[in-house]
Amino acid sequence: MHTNTGKVPIPADSHQPRLDLVAVKADFPILDQRINGRRLVYLDSAATSQKPWVVIRAITDYYRKQNANIHRGLHFLAERATAAYEKTRAHAANFMGGVQREEVIFTRGTTEAINLIAYTWGEANIKEGDEIVITEMEHHANLVPWVILAQKKKAVLKQIPITFCGHLDLSDIDNIITPRTKLLALTQMSNVLGTINPVAKLTELAHKQGAIVLADGAQAAPHMPIDVKELGVDFYAFSSHKMLGPTGVGILYGRRELLEEMPPFNTGGEMIDEVHFDRVTWAELPHKFEAGTPDIANVVAFDAALTYLEELGLESIRRHEMELTGYAIERLSQIKGLEIQGPREPAQRGGAISFTDPNIHPHDISTFLDSRGIAIRAGHHCAQPLLRILGKTATARASLYIYNDEADIDALIEALVEMRRYFGV
Amino acid sequence: MHTNTGKVPIPADSHQPRLDLVAVKADFPILDQRINGRRLVYLDSAATSQKPWVVIRAITDYYRKQNANIHRGLHFLAERATAAYEKTRAHAANFMGGVQREEVIFTRGTTEAINLIAYTWGEANIKEGDEIVITEMEHHANLVPWVILAQKKKAVLKQIPITFCGHLDLSDIDNIITPRTKLLALTQMSNVLGTINPVAKLTELAHKQGAIVLADGAQAAPHMPIDVKELGVDFYAFSSHKMLGPTGVGILYGRRELLEEMPPFNTGGEMIDEVHFDRVTWAELPHKFEAGTPDIANVVAFDAALTYLEELGLESIRRHEMELTGYAIERLSQIKGLEIQGPREPAQRGGAISFTDPNIHPHDISTFLDSRGIAIRAGHHCAQPLLRILGKTATARASLYIYNDEADIDALIEALVEMRRYFGV
Amino acid sequence: MNEQLDDMYREIILDHYRSPRGRKPLEKADIKSDGSNPACGDEIEMQVEMDNDTIKDIHVNCKGCAISVASGSMLAEITKGKPIDEVRRIAELVRRMLKGEQVEIPDDLGDIDSLRGVQQFPVRIKCALLAWATLVEGLKSYEDGHKQASASTENDDDEHAE
Amino acid sequence: MNEQLDDMYREIILDHYRSPRGRKPLEKADIKSDGSNPACGDEIEMQVEMDNDTIKDIHVNCKGCAISVASGSMLAEITKGKPIDEVRRIAELVRRMLKGEQVEIPDDLGDIDSLRGVQQFPVRIKCALLAWATLVEGLKSYEDGHKQASASTENDDDEHAE
Ligand SMILES: Cc1ncc(COP(=O)(O)O)c(C=O)c1O
């Protein structure tokens, strides 16, 4: 702990144990690596997280001991593989606060989950003149599908604007969410600003107008306890790879009644009941939405990631990140001229911290930091419209997770100072 | 080698070295396992193949040393991950006989690849009254999407029938593929009958009528050399998990001009050029068709699977499987009353061998064999219409791959004989 | 697992499988009910002759695996002469037993107890359930005034639950 | 890799970046050409005054990273006074050099050689190319009789090739 920094107040109700950072770091083999001769300081977890041994080993174990295709096999391996695959489904259902396992659909990631909704629910329910409401801070994944659907259906796409501080501006919300609103699709946490949005409150407003609500949980689910029932949303999507799990796996939660009415998305094996050349009937939930051989090994290994997160405790993770975000924002603010995006108050935001230097382009920042072993991201972060609103073409973004500590932030700050000398601007 | 069996003739042009089966078996850790107290005899590779150490290790290495999100990162790990991901694309392009890397799209598997075509090319090109031609032996993956598209567009779905021996019946082909045919979608190898179809010849016929051709290579690509240029097809799809690679990865080859004209499938990050709230432009090929974070680790590891197959030699693999298929069919034929589906001649078929016992249901066969450590599949094999045509509700299917040998077949035969005693029917 | 195998294919089951009861079609059927598991390919045809609320005679023709055939044969043997309500209770008992619940099977339904081993083979549970689901459907439509019914256990996917 | 870093950000590049040439807008422009990399956010505005087929004066205003600014600045310095054909040849040379081909850069284009280090950073190659692509587009539309042009190196994705 550094003594030269004021501590961020910790929420009074946080009685969660602290993370044991030494133990956590030791669980992530990639952090042992030296990058460009330096210790790897990984500050790009909003793009994708690193993986603990338990997850890597779960993949290896699967292929060494269980590998088989699932659901239709009558042999030992097929039954073990099927049970393991379905175990993750039950686990994910629990992780989201306890939903039915039939309400949990495996996808490739958040992007595919949202496209699934657009292609099925959206295709069937959005009509000419209907309104789809998103926010100005959406990731392209929760934006482009709605631009396309609105164009196709001659529907209207509206955006909830953001304030100067990077919050949603709700001052005119009653003119944005109206009886014409059929869908509210919003991110629970911004991948650029870090802002945590009032999803429960907006869901209530939208439901009052008869709209359906989809929350993009890609940035929230890895970092805080999630309860979709409490949020009240109809659909919720997130990605395994951003929360210690393997790539190739995403979760779509959908309210059962909605999923039951929806037509299927991809069609083929596993998702059918009876197939004839002139007619097909569908399998029950959740299989109706899982055509073909899924990413079995990675779904199975995602279970280990969820267990790892739960064992640390999502409350503890949130608390750790709030403290570290507070520390990072404070230290970054001390660098003269550096502009930080999004809310300042850690309680209102997650650990994705975008910043710009008045004289050095984010790309140069990223390349320079990389030479010091520090991995951040620079660019538009798949949120071009938001960047345009911020008046930026790109930002640098450092994003935190469970394996980051104050030493990582210190390394970042030191390198940023050195960078200015290097570029001499 | 057994002396009591006639050897299947080997094609005269086969100068390929034989597989070293002892070495190959040793590369697959799962085969070391004992199932139900017995050596695992895995005869279910048509459902999914087992994985060699090099593939498992490639996944582990990726997560231990390279893991990062791709394409937009400016740091060391992101560049390494991007290069590794794109290396597999170049490799797959070569594997298919040398196509352009822009013509190679990563999907979750064959099923998603075919759905992608239906949702993009199909949606844009199939009109009322148009004809889509498939075969009676299609897997649901290459059948249900066309049933649905035909229904939606009021197009006509026609099937090329099969002969008694399990070949395509081309006697009436000129009345099936006509100037109204817009798409011919057929499997290169049946997952039930084993039949290898004359794709090049039918493609020529279809092209003469102005139709587009899609070949489902899910069962062919793992087992024989593939050259999509020689086949002449416009689209070609296959799955990594059936050819030693990880789950979650499929390849769609598409002719560049077609891909360029097609609208995108899923939308979101990575596949865009410019995004506004009211308009979006797309990235160039192949990125246009890869929305969101792909299954990076598994794509990277698929490279190792392709290398492994190429080092054995696809010609050698084919030769091994032809010999073993011949041996298996001969031994199965010696069991009185057992009915074998599909062509008898190994040169005309792959190693997926469906059979039925007159008195014992395929499920009981599978369960019994499982108790002897032998994994086969029983059911409709995602080909309900074909099974109906064969007059079966289910078959038992033993399917072969590089790690199978005559001892595996002998174990199968022995267990089948024992089974009849057990059930006493 | 050979023990498991023998546990599933108990002698009683193999006996029902080899010589299924109720194979003879009825002259006069009040209920016709068909069932299938498209995925497994099991198919069942049932005819029931009723005497008010009691099953007077029953014909079961099952094309399927040993488990589905044996289960249908036991059903034919057991349900004959029983009132609808009791048949429903037995069907529910079978269902709960197969899902792994701790249920007591009364002595007079003894053969059914032998289906317990199927629990260990989740994919096969729907095979054992098919006949019972088909009969329950048939009885329901009889009460509703129809004669024809059909059932499926294909999507009875509870075995995937933890 | 600090060496690699210094190789990319050579003193010459940093010098161009800190005090870019051609910043002064022109009074009379025959060509206006804008370029951008939407993904990177680099943006460039260019004005060119022509004397028949020769670039008489050029203005480059680049908002972007050190590489794109330096590349634009070098372009302003080098292309002034050169005929269209030669400018095209130089642009092609720069392109091939950045793609890693073995090309000789003549002494009088010496500063350009300092961009060679960018090769090692595939994602940055398009930054170095932006100014050149924008000028070539501008010259093309000048020859076609238009005044306004725009370019993008965003989808110049060759760096992914093996
Ligand atoms: C807020 C948000 N939504 C959606 C996505 C897309 O997730 P994926 O690429 O895993 O589909 C991301 C990840 O970049 C994100 O940050």
Ligand SMILES: Cc1ncc(COP(=O)(O)O)c(C=O)c1O
């Ligand atoms: C002929 C054929 N086509 C398509 C598929 C579907 O492949 P996947 O499940 O990998 O999408 C299979 C695999 O079962 C197959 O055998």
